[in-house]
Amino acid sequence: MSNAAAEPIETSLPRARIDWIPLILVPVLAIATLPLVGNVSAWVTLTVAGLAMGMMIFLMASGLTLVFGLMDIINFGHGVFISLGAYATLLVLGPLAGWASADSIGLNLALLVLCIAAAMGLTAVVGVVFERVIVRPVYGNHLKQILVTMGGLIVAEQAIHAIWGASPIPVPVPETLRGAFVIGDIVMERYRVVAIGIGLLVFFAMQVLLNRTRIGLLIRAGVENPEMVEALGYRIRRLFVSVFVAGSALAGLGGVMWAFYRQTLTAGMGMEVMVLVFIVIIIGGLGSVGGCFVGSVLVALMANYVGFLAPKLALVSNILVMALVLIWRPQGLFPVARR
Amino acid sequence: MTRSSAPARSFTETRIRRGPSSWLLSSDTPRSWALSLILIVIVTCLAAAPFLFSGSQPLSTAAKICVFVLLVASYDLLLGYTGIVSFAHTMFFGIGGYGIAIALERLGPSWESVAVGLVAALALSAVLAAVIGLLSLRVRAIFFSMITLAVASAVAVLASQLSAITGGEDGLSFQLPAELRPAFRPFAEPILGLAINGRILAYYMIFITAAVLFLVLLRVVNSPFGRVLQAIRENEFRAEALGYRVVAYRTAASVISAMAATVAGALLALWLRYNGPDTTLSFSIMIDILLMVVIGGMGTLYGAIIGAALFVLAQSYLQVLMGAGSQTLSGIPILPDLVHPDRWLLWLGLLFIVSVYAFPGGIVGHLRKRGRSHELG
Amino acid sequence: MAKGIDEPLLRLEGVHTHIGPYHILHGVYCEVPNGELTMLLGRNGAGKTTMLRTIMGLWRASSGSIHFDGRDITALPSPDIARSGIAYVPEAMAIFSDLTVRENIVLAARNGPVHSSRLDWMFGLFPALKRFWNLPAGHLSGGQKQMLAIARAIAEPRRLLLVDEPTKGLAPVMIHSMIEAFRALKAAGETILLVEQNFHAASQLGDNVIVMDDGLIVHSGAMSDLVADKALQQRLLGLSLDSHQ
Known part of the structure; x- marks a missing residue:
C-alpha cells in the first residue's frame, strides 16, 4: 500500500489564485470618478446612492443567478416576485399605518421587518407554486422556458392588477427613515444607508451559507456539476426547489426595499428592474453569487455617476458596462466552471 | 455508436397540388379545411373591410391587424423557424415608425420623405440586426434573449430621452402626403356605394404591402434557406457538421425579420399619423407579439394571421364582452374582478401558457392535426 | 445462480x-x-x-x-x-473545482465526518490530497484531480x-x-x-x-x-x- 505514495514529479505546490481584478474594478471606478465629479460631498452622495441601488439589485438578482447555475433554468418571470414583494408591504402598511408615521425608530424598523417578513413569506409560497406549475414542466427546453415564464409574468402582473387595482399606489417611507444624515456638507439619505446595511447583511449571510454549510457546498457543487452531485447520492431536485424558493423570497425582499425606494407601486415595477437584473447576472457570470454582487455594485455606481455627469446617457450606461465587460471576459467577470 | 441511425428528417413536404394559388403560397398551403376557411374569412374581411364595415373604428382595427400580421410573421421567422428568442423585435418595429415619423415631420409630407424615412430605417435595422446577430448569436439562447432585452430597453429609453429628435415621451405627430389624407378623393363617383378617400387608399396601401411581404416571408421559409434554418433549429450541431455556417444563417434570418418588422412599424406610423414610444417601442408590445405568435402557432406563418386577428379583435372587442360578463357577475366576490374588461390580458396570458404546454403548434397546429386525423379516420 | x-x-x-x-x-x-x-x-x-x-x-x-x-x-x-x-468516478473526473479538496471529500461522505483512520488510509493511497487539503480542487494537476475523484468514491465504505x-x-x-x-x-x-x-x-x-x-x-x-x-x-x-x- 505504501508504494502508492510514490509521486515523484508533482511536488510543486499549486498556488491558490484569487481573481482580484474584478474586485478592484469597483473602488477604481469610484476613485476615478472623484475628480470628474469634482466635489467630495456630491461624490459621497452619489456613491451611497449607487451602493444602495447596487445592494437592492443584488438582492433581486442573486436568486436568479443561482437557479440558473443549478438547473440551467432562467426565469424570465422573476420580476413577478419583485412586484409581489413590493405589493406585500400593503398587507402590513394597511393595518399598521400608525407604525409608519410614528416618530419612533423602533416601531419604524419593526414595521420594515414585518414588511420584509410578509414579502418573503408571500413570495416563497408563490415561488413554490410557480416552480411547480410554470417551471417544472419545461426543464431542459430553453425556448419553452423563456416563453412559459414570460406567460407566468403576464398572468401574475394581471393578477396583481385584479387584486390591488391597476393604478400606481403610493408607499410612505417610515418616518425616521426619511431625510438624511448630514455630516459636515456630506449628505447621506437614511433609507439608502439602511438599504446598504440590509444588502451587506444578506450578502454575508449568503457567503456564510455557501462556504460554511453542507447545503452551501451542495449548491456550489451543483452549480458546477449537478449530475455529479446526484451521482454522489444527493437529490438535486429538492436542492433546486429550495434555491428557487429562496431566490423568490430574496426577490421579494428586494421588492420591499425597491418599493420604499421608489415610494410607488406598479405591477410592472419588477419587470422594469429585470433589465438591470439580467445585465448584472450577465456581467457577473451566470451562476456566480460573487460576480452578481460585484456586477450589481458596478452597474449601480456607474448609473449614478453617469447620471450626474451626463444625465442623458445614464440609462444606457448599463449596456455600455455590459458590452465592455463582455468584450473583456465573454463569460462574465467570474465565469462559473461547468462540467 | 456506429449503429445509430440518424432519423430521416423529411424537409420535403408533400407537394401534390399545383397551380397559381399554390405558387403564390410557395406550395405551403394551409392543409386543413377548417384552417383554410378561417383564413379565407379573415383575408376576405381584411380585403373588403372598407366596404363591409362603416366607421373609422373597424377600419383602424383592420389596419392594425394587417400591421400585426406582418410583424408577427416576421417574428415567427425568428422564433418558430429559427428557434431564436429575441426581445428586440419591437426595436425594429420602432425604428420603422420613427423613420417615417422623423422624415415626414422634418422633410414635410411628401412621398420622397416616406421613401427617405423608410430606406434609412431599413438600413439602420439591417445594420443593427446584423451586429446583434454576429456578436451574440454564437452564445446560448438564454444569453441572447437577455442581451436583446437589455438592448431593446436601452433603445426605448434612448428614444424617450432624445426628445429633440424623437419627440421624447410625447412622440411625433406628422402630416401624410396629400394622397393619403381623408380629404383626398380620387374618384368622383362612389364605388360599390362607398366614397373612396385618402384614408381608404392608406388602408389598401397597408393591406397590400402587408400581404405581399407576408407572401415573401412565406417564400423565404419554404426556400432552401428556410429549410436550413429549420435544420439548425432542430439540431444546431448537425447543421454545423453538414457544413452550414450557423451564425451566418441565423444572422441572415435576423436581418430579414428585422427589415420586415421595420416595414410594419412604418405602416403603423403611416396609419396613425403618429409614432411614439408606447405605440411601437414598449415592452408590452413585445409581450403582445409573443402572445400572438404562440397562440396563433409557432413555426407556421399562417399562425401570424390567426394570432394577430384574434389578439387585435380581443383587444378591441373582448373588453366589451367581459364588461357585460362582469356586470352579470357583480355581487360575487373576486369573480367580477377577474372578468373585468381590463383583465382580458389575464385570460390571454393563461391561454398562452396552455398553448406552450399543450398546443405547441398553437391554433394552426391544432387545426392541422385535427384535419389530418379526420382524413385518416 | x-x-x-x-x-x-x-x-x-x-x-x-x-x-x-x-x-x-x-x-x-x-x-x-x-x-x-x-x-x-x-x-x-x-x-x-x-x-x-x-x-x-x-x-x-x-x-x-x-x-x-x-x-x-x-x-x-x-x-x-x-x-x-455504488460510487462512480466518471471519465472526466468531475471533481468540484470551485470547492477545496476537503470540501470535495466532505460532500462525498454523506453520513458525516470521515473517520480519521479512513482518512489516513486515503492519504496513504493519495498523499497529494493531504498536502493540498485546503486548496481549491481546480488548482490540482490532472493526476491529482483523478486521485481526488477516486478518494471521493472511497470516502465512505461502498x-x-x-x-x-x-x-x-x-x-x-x-x-x-x-x-x-x-x-x-x-x-x-x-x-x-x-x-x-x-x-x-x-x-x-x-x-x-x-x-x-x-x-x-x-x-x-x-x-x-x-x-x-x-x-x-x-x-x-x-x-x-x-x-x-
Whole structure:
C-alpha cells in the first residue's frame, strides 16, 4: 500500500489564485470618478446612492443567478416576485399605518421587518407554486422556458392588477427613515444607508451559507456539476426547489426595499428592474453569487455617476458596462466552471 | 455508436397540388379545411373591410391587424423557424415608425420623405440586426434573449430621452402626403356605394404591402434557406457538421425579420399619423407579439394571421364582452374582478401558457392535426 | 445462480440504452462478482461509458434490468442508486473545482465526518490530497484531480466502485502510482468495475475481464484465461490495442 505514495514529479505546490481584478474594478471606478465629479460631498452622495441601488439589485438578482447555475433554468418571470414583494408591504402598511408615521425608530424598523417578513413569506409560497406549475414542466427546453415564464409574468402582473387595482399606489417611507444624515456638507439619505446595511447583511449571510454549510457546498457543487452531485447520492431536485424558493423570497425582499425606494407601486415595477437584473447576472457570470454582487455594485455606481455627469446617457450606461465587460471576459467577470 | 441511425428528417413536404394559388403560397398551403376557411374569412374581411364595415373604428382595427400580421410573421421567422428568442423585435418595429415619423415631420409630407424615412430605417435595422446577430448569436439562447432585452430597453429609453429628435415621451405627430389624407378623393363617383378617400387608399396601401411581404416571408421559409434554418433549429450541431455556417444563417434570418418588422412599424406610423414610444417601442408590445405568435402557432406563418386577428379583435372587442360578463357577475366576490374588461390580458396570458404546454403548434397546429386525423379516420 | 452463495454483486440483463436518437447498448448481459476487480475493456465508442452511466441511472436503460445486491435498481433515480452503495468516478473526473479538496471529500461522505483512520488510509493511497487539503480542487494537476475523484468514491465504505478510465491522459509515472492504488484497493477487498484502455495495466490488475464491442458484451471470463490466450486477445482487442498504444 505504501508504494502508492510514490509521486515523484508533482511536488510543486499549486498556488491558490484569487481573481482580484474584478474586485478592484469597483473602488477604481469610484476613485476615478472623484475628480470628474469634482466635489467630495456630491461624490459621497452619489456613491451611497449607487451602493444602495447596487445592494437592492443584488438582492433581486442573486436568486436568479443561482437557479440558473443549478438547473440551467432562467426565469424570465422573476420580476413577478419583485412586484409581489413590493405589493406585500400593503398587507402590513394597511393595518399598521400608525407604525409608519410614528416618530419612533423602533416601531419604524419593526414595521420594515414585518414588511420584509410578509414579502418573503408571500413570495416563497408563490415561488413554490410557480416552480411547480410554470417551471417544472419545461426543464431542459430553453425556448419553452423563456416563453412559459414570460406567460407566468403576464398572468401574475394581471393578477396583481385584479387584486390591488391597476393604478400606481403610493408607499410612505417610515418616518425616521426619511431625510438624511448630514455630516459636515456630506449628505447621506437614511433609507439608502439602511438599504446598504440590509444588502451587506444578506450578502454575508449568503457567503456564510455557501462556504460554511453542507447545503452551501451542495449548491456550489451543483452549480458546477449537478449530475455529479446526484451521482454522489444527493437529490438535486429538492436542492433546486429550495434555491428557487429562496431566490423568490430574496426577490421579494428586494421588492420591499425597491418599493420604499421608489415610494410607488406598479405591477410592472419588477419587470422594469429585470433589465438591470439580467445585465448584472450577465456581467457577473451566470451562476456566480460573487460576480452578481460585484456586477450589481458596478452597474449601480456607474448609473449614478453617469447620471450626474451626463444625465442623458445614464440609462444606457448599463449596456455600455455590459458590452465592455463582455468584450473583456465573454463569460462574465467570474465565469462559473461547468462540467 | 456506429449503429445509430440518424432519423430521416423529411424537409420535403408533400407537394401534390399545383397551380397559381399554390405558387403564390410557395406550395405551403394551409392543409386543413377548417384552417383554410378561417383564413379565407379573415383575408376576405381584411380585403373588403372598407366596404363591409362603416366607421373609422373597424377600419383602424383592420389596419392594425394587417400591421400585426406582418410583424408577427416576421417574428415567427425568428422564433418558430429559427428557434431564436429575441426581445428586440419591437426595436425594429420602432425604428420603422420613427423613420417615417422623423422624415415626414422634418422633410414635410411628401412621398420622397416616406421613401427617405423608410430606406434609412431599413438600413439602420439591417445594420443593427446584423451586429446583434454576429456578436451574440454564437452564445446560448438564454444569453441572447437577455442581451436583446437589455438592448431593446436601452433603445426605448434612448428614444424617450432624445426628445429633440424623437419627440421624447410625447412622440411625433406628422402630416401624410396629400394622397393619403381623408380629404383626398380620387374618384368622383362612389364605388360599390362607398366614397373612396385618402384614408381608404392608406388602408389598401397597408393591406397590400402587408400581404405581399407576408407572401415573401412565406417564400423565404419554404426556400432552401428556410429549410436550413429549420435544420439548425432542430439540431444546431448537425447543421454545423453538414457544413452550414450557423451564425451566418441565423444572422441572415435576423436581418430579414428585422427589415420586415421595420416595414410594419412604418405602416403603423403611416396609419396613425403618429409614432411614439408606447405605440411601437414598449415592452408590452413585445409581450403582445409573443402572445400572438404562440397562440396563433409557432413555426407556421399562417399562425401570424390567426394570432394577430384574434389578439387585435380581443383587444378591441373582448373588453366589451367581459364588461357585460362582469356586470352579470357583480355581487360575487373576486369573480367580477377577474372578468373585468381590463383583465382580458389575464385570460390571454393563461391561454398562452396552455398553448406552450399543450398546443405547441398553437391554433394552426391544432387545426392541422385535427384535419389530418379526420382524413385518416 | 450457479455459484449459489456467490451471487454476483451486480448483474445486467438485456440492457438497451438509447441516447436521443442513438441506440448505444444493444442488450448487455454481464455480471460483476463480489469482492473482485473486474476490468471492462473495449475500443472507443464500444459503449463502456454508457454502460457505467446506465448502471448509475444517469442515462436510462430503455429495456432490460440491472440488479445490484439482489435488488432491481433499473428504474431508481441516480441519488438512490448511489445511496444503495455504488460510487462512480466518471471519465472526466468531475471533481468540484470551485470547492477545496476537503470540501470535495466532505460532500462525498454523506453520513458525516470521515473517520480519521479512513482518512489516513486515503492519504496513504493519495498523499497529494493531504498536502493540498485546503486548496481549491481546480488548482490540482490532472493526476491529482483523478486521485481526488477516486478518494471521493472511497470516502465512505461502498459496495461497488465504478471507475471510468482513471489512467487516461496521465503521465506514465502517474499511471504507475494509479495502478498501485488500485492494487491496494483490491487488497482492501473493494469490489471494482474498472474501465481501461491499456491492456497491459488491465492485465496486471483484473481478476475478471469483460470485453465490449458495438454495444454488446463479446467476451467475459477470468483475466488469467485471456492473458494466456494470445489468439483470443488478438481477436478481441487487436484493433483497439493497435490504435491506442
